[in-house]
Amino acid sequence: MSRGGAGQPEPSPGEGADHAEFDEYADDYSAGMDNPLKRLLGLDATQFIEVKVRWMQEDLARHPLGGGRPWAGRLLDYGCGAGTLLQVLRRRGWAGPLAGCDVSRRMLATAQDRWRDLGPEPRLEPLSGGLSPFDDESFDVIVI
Numbered sequence: 175m176s177r178g179g180a181g182q183p184e185p186s187p188g189e190g191a192d193h194a195e196f197d198e199y200a201d202d203y204s205a206g207m208d209n210p211l212k213r214l215l216g217l218d219a220t221q222f223i224e225v226k227v228r229w230m231q232e233d234l235a236r237h238p239l240g241g242g243r244p245w246a247g248r249l250l251d252y253g254c255g256a257g258t259l260l261q262v263l264r265r266r267g268w269a270g271p272l273a274g275c276d277v278s279r280r281m282l283a284t285a286q287d288r289w290r291d292l293g294p295e296p297r298l299e300p301l302s303g304g305l306s307p308f309d310d311e312s313f314d315v316i317v318i
Contacts, residue, residue, distance in 0.1 A: 219258055227262045230317070239314045246270040247314030252306070253277075257285025257296070259317060264292045270314070272296035275307055 231245070239247035246269045251259050254274025263272060273296050276282055282298045289295050299307040 220262065223258050223262045227259070227266055231266065234315075248273070248312065249315040249317065250274070250306075250308065250313040252316055252318045253301075254285060254296075254298070255281045257282075257288060257298070260285065260296045261288065261292060273298070273308065273313070275299045275301050277301045 234245070245267050248271050249263065249268065251257075251272070251274040254260060254276050255278070257274055260272045260274050271294070274282070274285060275298070276285075277300070279300050282300060285298055286295070301307065
């Protein structure tokens with residue numbers, strides 16, 4: 175992408191107000207797995223997320239959501255990217271409604287495309303100006 179005035183990137187053809195920096199990474203997004211600390215916990219983004227979900231599962235077992243059902247609450251992945259966390263949660267048995275939001279519409283489209291045979295699809299919404307597209311108190315768990 176070429177640089178515009180004042181150090182700002184010039185939009186590529188077809189880009190508009192809906193374009194986000196991460197749109198160009200959507201197809202091969204690796205969630206920063208070039209970071210050596212992350213690589214200690216997994217060889218790729220999915221393995222890294224598996225470790226995070228296991229920790230989350232253990233923590234929620236000690237501190238269950240309302241009704242004592244640790245894997246049935248309403249969960250939002252704020253900045254969900256390509257939806258890897260949501261996919262791992264569903265595969266590991268999260269029974270409650272899942273949702274994700276991200277500044278990149280292309281990441282959200284990739285997350286939707288990758289949701290295969292995992293049960294009910296998550297609600298995926300674009301972020302605008304960093305504001306949540308969801309009503310207050312819509313979730314029991316928010317992951318950032």
